[in-house]
Amino acid sequence: MKNYDVAVIGGGIIGCSIAYHLAKEKLDVAVFESGQVGGKATSAAAGMLGAHSECDDLEVFYPFARNSQLAYQKLQEELVDVCGIDIQLKSGGIYKLAFSEGEKSQLSSLLDLPTVEWHGSAQVLKNETAVNEHINGAAYIRDDIHVLPGLACRAFSKSAQLMGASIFEYTPVLNVQKADSSYFVKTAGGNIGAKYVVIANGVWSSTFFEALGLSHRVIPVKGECLSVSNESISLKHTLFHNHNYIVPRSNGTLVIGATMIENEWDERPTLGGIEELIAAAKELIPAAGDMRIESFWAGLRPSTFDQQPFIGFHPEEKGILFATGHFRNGILLAPGTGQMIRDLILEREVRNDWIDAFKIDRQKQVLV
Numbered sequence: 001m002k003n004y005d006v007a008v009i010g011g012g013i014i015g016c017s018i019a020y021h022l023a024k025e026k027l028d029v030a031v032f033e034s035g036q037v038g039g040k041a042t043s044a045a046a047g048m049l050g051a052h053s054e055c056d057d058l059e060v061f062y063p064f065a066r067n068s069q070l071a072y073q074k075l076q077e078e079l080v081d082v083c084g085i086d087i088q089l090k091s092g093g094i095y096k097l098a099f100s101e102g103e104k105s106q107l108s109s110l111l112d113l114p115t116v117e118w119h120g121s122a123q124v125l126k127n128e129t130a131v132n133e134h135i136n137g138a139a140y141i142r143d144d145i146h147v148l149p150g151l152a153c154r155a156f157s158k159s160a161q162l163m164g165a166s167i168f169e170y171t172p173v174l175n176v177q178k179a180d181s182s183y184f185v186k187t188a189g190g191n192i193g194a195k196y197v198v199i200a201n202g203v204w205s206s207t208f209f210e211a212l213g214l215s216h217r218v219i220p221v222k223g224e225c226l227s228v229s230n231e232s233i234s235l236k237h238t239l240f241h242n243h244n245y246i247v248p249r250s251n252g253t254l255v256i257g258a259t260m261i262e263n264e265w266d267e268r269p270t271l272g273g274i275e276e277l278i279a280a281a282k283e284l285i286p287a288a289g290d291m292r293i294e295s296f297w298a299g300l301r302p303s304t305f306d307q308q309p310f311i312g313f314h315p316e317e318k319g320i321l322f323a324t325g326h327f328r329n330g331i332l333l334a335p336g337t338g339q340m341i342r343d344l345i346l347e348r349e350v351r352n353d354w355i356d357a358f359k360i361d362r363q364k365q366v367l368v
């Protein structure tokens with residue numbers, strides 16, 4: 001039986017980033033993926049790195065997300081050097097739109113950040129001529145750029161492989177058992193041993209929680225997206241309003257996202273979902289109805305009870321780690337999660353507030 005230092009369950013962007021960060025430290029890593037690397041939530045994502053636009057908690061979550069966002073700048077070149085894949089980090093930033101004074105005031109804490117500035121309606125309309133002229137203005141977040149998520153995942157897995165990691169596609173993990181000082185991992189392709197096991201299989205992680213004596217759940221939140229094009233409508237910035245967005249891709253297409261349907265396991269897009277996206281897009285760009293549909297898809301976001309990820313050790317089993325529940329931000333948080341799992345395994349320093357915020361046995365906050 002082959003023994004690895006670390007077995008990673010799940011070859012989405014989280015599992016692949018972890019494999020990359022560990023292989024770089026010369027650990028012997030294996031990733032087991034049920035289907036194709038990056039084939040689930042990862043390839044459904046729009047790819048926004050929304051450290052500012054997605055984070056309400058500026059104390060703990062924002063610094064973690066921001067660190068991960070900044071890590072992409074360095075990773076972009078590093079991954080090209082190692083494996084030749086360009087993750088298509090695209091600048092331009094996000095316009096978080098406000099249609100009223102009330103919506104503008106909801107952006108006030110975001111506008112306090114040094115990297116965010118207010119653009120009035122005239123300035124927004126000058127920069128983005130297709131936008132609804134009834135806007136009040138927008139928070140301009142220049143650092144919330146985006147990547148192509150499928151390519152980013154592939155770049156992590158390919159680079160990890162070139163650094164010695166083993167990636168097993170179409171090889172689901174069936175169960176994990178303790179075996180003396182290591183773990184016995186039963187997969188559809190045979191059994192292996194591992195000193196550490198990282199549970200990183202997104203929305204499907206709950207089955208392992210149960211088997212490992214934990215009652216927490218990862219909850220599916222289905223999201224649908226549309227890709228559209230029209231030569232006469234182009235955008236320089238991502239537009240964001242009420243959790244809806246339009247992301248301009250490098251090839252000229254626009255990604256309109258995304259619906260949010262809790263507790264839904266069906267991965268097929270629905271007509272109702274597409275209708276909702278078209279209505280949201282028309283609110284941001286009135287001429288959106290003239291755009292041609294290129295494709296549409298859906299994916300399951302892995303959410304948790306407090307919408308923060310589970311990253312860290314099992315409370316009793318010190319060789320089992322979790323890296324799951326990244327909800328709307330798994331692409332953004334992939335480098336930061338890879339770094340944190342690496343540092344926990346190598347016993348390097350990790351910020352205590354991150355350990356506490358993301359540990360699997362944290363308590364629900366009770367509002368008084």
Ligand SMILES: Cc1cc2nc3c(=O)[nH]c(=O)nc-3n(C[C@H](O)[C@H](O)[C@H](O)COP(=O)(O)OP(=O)(O)OC[C@H]3O[C@@H](n4cnc5c(N)ncnc54)[C@H](O)[C@@H]3O)c2cc1C
Nearest residue numbers: 010012014034041042046047048173202223329330331332
């Ligand atoms: C419509 C939509 C838009 C999004 N937009 C963004 C965005 O703009 N920015 C952002 O940061 N995030 C975004 N997200 C969220 C992001 O996609 C997820 O948070 C992220 O992909 C989670 O990555 P993951 O690796 O944990 O999960 P996944 O990508 O789902 O990977 C988990 C993998 O585990 C595998 N697996 C399952 N069970 C087993 C098993 N027993 N053994 C082996 N393998 C197994 C699965 O096949 C899967 O490939 C979006 C999500 C959706 C659905």
